[in-house]
Amino acid sequence: MKYIDEYRDAEAARKFADAIARITTKPWTIMEICGGQTHAIVKFGIDELLPDKITLLHGPGCPVCVTPLELIDKALDIAARPDVIFTSFGDMLRVPGSNADLLSVKAAGGDVRMVYSPLDALKLAQQNPDKQVVFFAVGFETTAPANAMAVYQAAQQGIKNFSILVSHVLVPPAVEAILSSSTNRVQAFLAAGHVCVVVGFEEYVPLAKKYGVPFVVTGFEPVDILQGIYMAVRQLEEGRAEVENQYVRAVRRQGNLSAQQIIREVFEVVPRKWRGIGSIPQSGLGLRAAYAEYDAEKRFGLGELTVEEPPECISGLVLQGVKKPNQCPVFGTLCTPEHPLGATMVSSEGACAAYYRYRREEVVGLQSSVFSREIQVASQQLVVGEGEK
Amino acid sequence: MADFTLTCPIPIAQYPQVLLAHGSGGKLMHNLIEKMIGPAFSNPLLDSRHDGAVFPLNGKLAFTTDSYVVHPLFFPGGDIGRLAVHGTVNDLAMCGARPLYLSAGFILEEGLPMATLWQIVQSMRAAADAAGVQIVTGDTKVVDRGKGDGLFINTAGIGIIEHDHVIAPASVRPGDVLLLNGDIGRHGIAIMAVREGLEFESAIESDTAPLNGVVLKLLDAGVDVHCLRDCTRGGVASTLVEIAEAARARIDIRESAIPVREDVRGACEMLGLDPLYVANEGRFAAFVAPEDADRALAILREFDDSAAIIGQVYDDVPGRVTMKSRIGASRIVDMLSGEQLPRIC
Numbered sequence: 001m002k003y004i005d006e007y008r009d010a011e012a013a014r015k016f017a018d019a020i021a022r023i024t025t026k027p028w029t030i031m032e033i034c035g036g037q038t039h040a041i042v043k044f045g046i047d048e049l050l051p052d053k054i055t056l057l058h059g060p061g062c063p064v065c066v067t068p069l070e071l072i073d074k075a076l077d078i079a080a081r082p083d084v085i086f087t088s089f090g091d092m093l094r095v096p097g098s099n100a101d102l103l104s105v106k107a108a109g110g111d112v113r114m115v116y117s118p119l120d121a122l123k124l125a126q127q128n129p130d131k132q133v134v135f136f137a138v139g140f141e142t143t144a145p146a147n148a149m150a151v152y153q154a155a156q157q158g159i160k161n162f163s164i165l166v167s168h169v170l171v172p173p174a175v176e177a178i179l180s181s182s183t184n185r186v187q188a189f190l191a192a193g194h195v196c197v198v199v200g201f202e203e204y205v206p207l208a209k210k211y212g213v214p215f216v217v218t219g220f221e222p223v224d225i226l227q228g229i230y231m232a233v234r235q236l237e238e239g240r241a242e243v244e245n246q247y248v249r250a251v252r253r254q255g256n257l258s259a260q261q262i263i264r265e266v267f268e269v270v271p272r273k274w275r276g277i278g279s280i281p282q283s284g285l286g287l288r289a290a291y292a293e294y295d296a297e298k299r300f301g302l303g304e305l306t307v308e309e310p311p312e313c314i315s316g317l318v319l320q321g322v323k324k325p326n327q328c329p330v331f332g333t334l335c336t337p338e339h340p341l342g343a344t345m346v347s348s349e350g351a352c353a354a355y356y357r358y359r360r361e362e363v364v365g366l367q368s369s370v371f372s373r374e375i376q377v378a379s380q381q382l383v384v385g386e387g388e389k
Numbered sequence: 390m391a392d393f394t395l396t397c398p399i400p401i402a403q404y405p406q407v408l409l410a411h412g413s414g415g416k417l418m419h420n421l422i423e424k425m426i427g428p429a430f431s432n433p434l435l436d437s438r439h440d441g442a443v444f445p446l447n448g449k450l451a452f453t454t455d456s457y458v459v460h461p462l463f464f465p466g467g468d469i470g471r472l473a474v475h476g477t478v479n480d481l482a483m484c485g486a487r488p489l490y491l492s493a494g495f496i497l498e499e500g501l502p503m504a505t506l507w508q509i510v511q512s513m514r515a516a517a518d519a520a521g522v523q524i525v526t527g528d529t530k531v532v533d534r535g536k537g538d539g540l541f542i543n544t545a546g547i548g549i550i551e552h553d554h555v556i557a558p559a560s561v562r563p564g565d566v567l568l569l570n571g572d573i574g575r576h577g578i579a580i581m582a583v584r585e586g587l588e589f590e591s592a593i594e595s596d597t598a599p600l601n602g603v604v605l606k607l608l609d610a611g612v613d614v615h616c617l618r619d620c621t622r623g624g625v626a627s628t629l630v631e632i633a634e635a636a637r638a639r640i641d642i643r644e645s646a647i648p649v650r651e652d653v654r655g656a657c658e659m660l661g662l663d664p665l666y667v668a669n670e671g672r673f674a675a676f677v678a679p680e681d682a683d684r685a686l687a688i689l690r691e692f693d694d695s696a697a698i699i700g701q702v703y704d705d706v707p708g709r710v711t712m713k714s715r716i717g718a719s720r721i722v723d724m725l726s727g728e729q730l731p732r733i734c
Contacts, residue, residue: 001654010645013716036732045718063733088729103727116585116660116731140734222716337726348661348732358720 003249007221008044009113015036015372017049020233027053028236029185031178031321034192035062035349036220042354046221053234057185057321058354060174061192063139064127064347065093066274066321067167070305072097075136075165077097079110082378085128087141088119088136090114095343098307118150118164125154134296137164138346140199143260146167148266151287155351163296166286169272171195173283174201183322188232190225193247198263200255204243212241212330219247266291275343276309278314315342325355332360381389390536398424407501409524412531421529425706426495428516434490434525442490444524446549453477454545458600459713462505464581466594467670469542472510474619475597475670477546478520482601483617483673485556485608486548488520491686493544494528498537509540514617522546548601553606558635560615563704566682567640570603571596571693572648575623577667578656590714598671603675603692612685613678620672626665628674629700629710630724638705641730642700642717642722650695661732666725 006012032038035350039057041047048055060066076097079086085101093102093114097302106112111131116123118135122342125133137147147164154162178184191204196217204215214235218228228246235242245251263285272284274285296302309315317323325331335341337353344350399420410417427435434442457473474491481488493513497506517524524544554560575596582593600619607614615638620628625647633640647666649657657664677685682698689696711720 001651002660004654004658008715010716043720044714044716046716047722048718049716089733091733093730094727115731143733222714348730357723360721360723 004221005221008302009223012047012223013049013226015212016223016230019049019052020054020226023230024051024053024233025236025237028172028187028233029055029057029191030188030191030216030232031059031070031186032080032225033059033061033175034195034220035065035347035351037061037190037192037218037225038195038351039055039222039349040225041356042358046222046225050229054229056229058318059178059189059321060274060277060319061140061171061317062344062347062349062351063143064095065343065350066169067092067095067138067279067343068273068275069097069307069309071165071167073305073307074101074297075102076105076304077302078165078296079105079112080108080132081110083120083130083132085111085113085115085124085131086136087115087124087132089116091304091347091349092136092138095346096340108238115366118147119153122150122159125159129161130162132299133162135162135164136167138167140169140192141169141195144267145198145256145261148262151266151291152262154294155291163294163299164287165296167272168285169265169274170269170283170285171208173280174277175276176207177277177280177283178320179207179213181320183320186213186321188216190212190217190228190232190235191215193217193219193224193244193251195249195262196245196247196255198256198259200253201243201245202253203249206239207241214241215243217243217245217247217251219250227280237289239371274319275320276313278316310341313342314318315344315352318344325352326354326359332356344381391514392540397429397504399503399507404650407497407506407531408497409531409533411581412497412529418529423506426510426527426529429514430527432523434523435527443589444490444525446489446547449486449487449550451481451487451548451550452545453480453484454478454543454717456541456543458538458541459532459580461580462509462539462552464583464595465504465576465690468509468512470509471516471538472670473542473544473598474516474520474522475599476515477544478522479600479619479671479673482547482550482599483556484550484603485552485554485604486539486550486618487605488546488548488601489528491517491522491544491546493524493542495527496537496541496543497529497531498539499531499534501539506540515688516733520601522555530723550604554608554614556614556617558616558618558632561617561632561636561638561676562678563633563702564637564677564679565615565702566679566698567629567642567700567702568677568685568689568696569620569625569647569699570600570673570675570689570696571619571671572650572653572695573672574649574653574657574664574667574671576670578653580668582656587656588731589652589656591652592684593656596669596671600673601687604673606688606691607685610684610688612681612688614675614685615678616676618670618674620674622668623664624664624668625672626663626710626722627724629722630672630675632676633710634701634708639703639706639709639711640700641703641711641713645712646663646697646699648695648697665722666729
């Protein structure tokens, strides 16, 4: 498949892995910001191809994971109401609030529906004029344009029974929060390619300069990520701290101007709370006053909620790259995808879920399948009992 | 087939929809069975109109049941009736049995168009004929409107085992070679495309098919078959995890060897799904002795040329499935904790 196969090619991956090994002379710590990249790294075993000197840390770029608990509780409250059709991307349905998740609200009789686009939710509002249709607008800069467009179209078409529960967050302020923290270990960043498709990468230039760290705008396939790491290591080794673009097939320096325009039309930058991390100034998007009537929090009169995270959960430290998921004392024991303590164990972009799903114990170095002609030989020479690593 | 006609024998003008009375034991129910379902499935055992089918069988038997609740009732490549026959036939085939007889239980929702029921009944008959089985007993119930999803079907099946192989997870041995009888993910994507209103350049059709033919051919050819399992709900990944756990072995598969059609891969990429977890209705995993692997592959390819050897069994880690990724690293393949949910971005 075009644009997939060539970026999952074993030989190309090996070439970049070799090149990284060749130029690496010192230990370096690199953070991939996006949870999609974290999953690709763990799923394809990209980190296994890297020299020991390179450490990858997993960043806060999982929209599901950083959506505050109180907002999920608000979603559950709205979704349980009889006159509401609550719509959401699939990934949010299983994320635990304080006591339940959206799937259990659905099981209890709430009308909760998965949609692929906020515009589908808007269509539902048109088709069900006697219902309030609410869309759970989560995500980074990637989902903001479509969410903004849904609200804009609702306003243009005078659709009054549509609203969004907003939890939009922005990448650069989170990166700056990590860089300015006293516990920061990150020396270079792989910036999320799809975020830069929308907003470009100018915003990283002052950050690279101020903190002296390289940024490489990187795609999501194994070869993309390896090339991104290669470019980051080369900058580190050469003592440069610039913003470079690996994902040239999708990202332009200035981003997508019409997408930015619709975001600016509907949203304004606001402070946001990040689950597991805390409040970060100017780190999110909220509806502008002109679109306030589409704000589900206002429409349903939800006040401020204060809720506590389970004390055992270290997802905040995982999201900031301070700890790896398998360094958590309850990883895989008290906390599993079936009984998650934090959102990082649930989402298909959460780092804990990636480790649980693909890497509960190290599997590297086990005997490996043999094929066709080799099979006869293998059956006679089968090595047994190498043991669990 | 004498009474088998293509027009619905119940006068649709009179009863265009299923009524509660069609399940009440009275004349309407009698008509439904005598005029539609009975003649459609007609065979000597069913035609005796006894409370059950009575027949002699000698030897080791396999017996299985499954219920079908698919929505929508019709989808590209099949319908609930075909699934209800294939699913139970395939469960028998996976036991290494020659499927013989099925039962069919219908739970109809009041208001179901009679024409829809007729279409599904015909489809079941055609699927049963193609698989070489007979529907010899059955039941019909009608539930209030809103209490069913149009139509639910339960089928149970009996098959006879005519060989000495013990085909079960416990028979899986280190060194066994794992084969797959063809490309994966088509059924799940076909259903999802209809449910979600997704359109592709050409419709992706379900892979639903009876598997008894290919399985019996493997056995007749003397292939040393250790375990068979159809990769339905939960896909290939869940099937393999179940077997690895039951066999207390490690199954290692190679990602690049697993056949996935280009259009299915495209749909999965777009929806954020892993084809390893997408449902199939005509695919099975076969564990065979290593010396018979090439012969087994040749037989599987007579039925579908996308069949492939995808892995092998080891005894170093019990209950684990591992996969060599396309770029050459290893990882765990696990069951999902729930449904696969598309990601946000």
